[in-house]
Amino acid sequence: MKDVTIQFIPFGELAYLSSYKRVKKLIEMAEENKIILIQGKLEPQEEADLIEETMRKIGRSSKFKGIELTSFVPQTKNLTIFQGLREKMANALVGNRDSLTIIGPATVVREIKKDPTKIELYLRK
Amino acid sequence: MANNFVSFFKRFFEDVFKTKKNVKIGFYGPPNSGKTTLANKICLDWIGEELGSASKVPHETRNVQFKEKVNIKHNGKQATFKLIDTPGIATRIDYEDFLAYGLNSKEAKQRAKEATKGVIDAIKWLDDVDAVVIVLDSTKNPYTQVNVTIIGNLVARKIPVLIAANKIDLRGADTKKIEAAFPEYGVVGISAKQGKNIDEFYDSLFNLIKKV
Numbered sequence: 001m002k003d004v005t006i007q008f009i010p011f012g013e014l015a016y017l018s019s020y021k022r023v024k025k026l027i028e029m030a031e032e033n034k035i036i037l038i039q040g041k042l043e044p045q046e047e048a049d050l051i052e053e054t055m056r057k058i059g060r061s062s063k064f065k066g067i068e069l070t071s072f073v074p075q076t077k078n079l080t081i082f083q084g085l086r087e088k089m090a091n092a093l094v095g096n097r098d099s100l101t102i103i104g105p106a107t108v109v110r111e112i113k114k115d116p117t118k119i120e121l122y123l124r125k
Numbered sequence: 126m127a128n129n130f131v132s133f134f135k136r137f138f139e140d141v142f143k144t145k146k147n148v149k150i151g152f153y154g155p156p157n158s159g160k161t162t163l164a165n166k167i168c169l170d171w172i173g174e175e176l177g178s179a180s181k182v183p184h185e186t187r188n189v190q191f192k193e194k195v196n197i198k199h200n201g202k203q204a205t206f207k208l209i210d211t212p213g214i215a216t217r218i219d220y221e222d223f224l225a226y227g228l229n230s231k232e233a234k235q236r237a238k239e240a241t242k243g244v245i246d247a248i249k250w251l252d253d254v255d256a257v258v259i260v261l262d263s264t265k266n267p268y269t270q271v272n273v274t275i276i277g278n279l280v281a282r283k284i285p286v287l288i289a290a291n292k293i294d295l296r297g298a299d300t301k302k303i304e305a306a307f308p309e310y311g312v313v314g315i316s317a318k319q320g321k322n323i324d325e326f327y328d329s330l331f332n333l334i335k336k337v
Contacts, residue, residue: 043281047270047277051244051274054216055218056241059238066218066219069271114270
């Protein structure tokens with residue numbers, strides 16, 4: 001089993017970057033074969049940008065094979081209307097910090113399996 | 126008074142008999158979910174020719190391909206579509222994966238290169254569709270980030286979505302799991318290859334384009 005580095009990125013470290021810089025930083029870290037654990041979640045457009053940039057990198061590099069990506073958003077089904085509103089206001093003010101995003105380079109992470117309650121990471125030998 | 130009466134009936138008959146024209150429907154989803162097979166089935170049903178080639182080797186569709194003026198008549202409804210079949214969206218592409226399907230190294234590398242461009246094109250086309258059919262393999266886990274990302278981007282662009290849970294003819298197909306994963310969207314279980322439930326699919330398609 002090869003060594004695996006897991007790097008945690010707190011919400012604040014990405015929050016003030018532009019979408020372009022955020023995506024660039026994440027790709028660069030994935031290229032360094034790190035598994036990245038992010039507090040928060042990317043916007044849908046950023047996720048699409050991340051996939052596009054990943055494809056460009058694969059096209060340019062013979063070593064980079066892409067990424068595995070998943071995000072985990074806590075279930076908010078059983079919240080009361082008041083709790084739901086409070087949650088939305090908090091997210092609007094300070095960003096969605098309850099979510100978790102995992103990005104792993106495909107050369108390290110073979111597969112990420114996810115269901116509503118858990119995430120499983122399968123690493124390459 | 127007479128003018129109002131005539132105007133009312135004119136609008137009424139226009140609404141009842143109007144044919145939606147050139148509705149741009151994109152077929153999106155992960156690789157090998159059956160997007161091209163479904164697009165081919167529709168094209169064969171209504172214009173008698175296929176749109177593209179389908180294969181068991183992933184990333185068979187590496188360019189966005191179209192079929193224009195596909196006129197569908199179903200249960201008294203009629204609409205003309207531009208069908209847009211897109212390459213499967215993936216977050217990883219490794220040419221070595223294609224070697225297992227009998228491609229040689231050169232072919233596999235070329236396929237991988239073309240597939241990366243295909244994914245970029247597919248994402249760019251999200252800005253140019255009126256509605257989307259997301260085709261998922263109902264034998265596979267629907268909780269993948271590619272599916273979430275596609276749906277998230279469509280919601281952000283306010284593009285109506287229909288989910289086709291394909292391959293229901295195969296063992297292990299689970300349409301209910303797809304419904305549970307995406308409860309806010311219409312899900313129709315089909316087998317594009319065998320034409321199973323295709324009438325229900327057309328019903329859902331006409332419901333989808335009401336939102337366009």
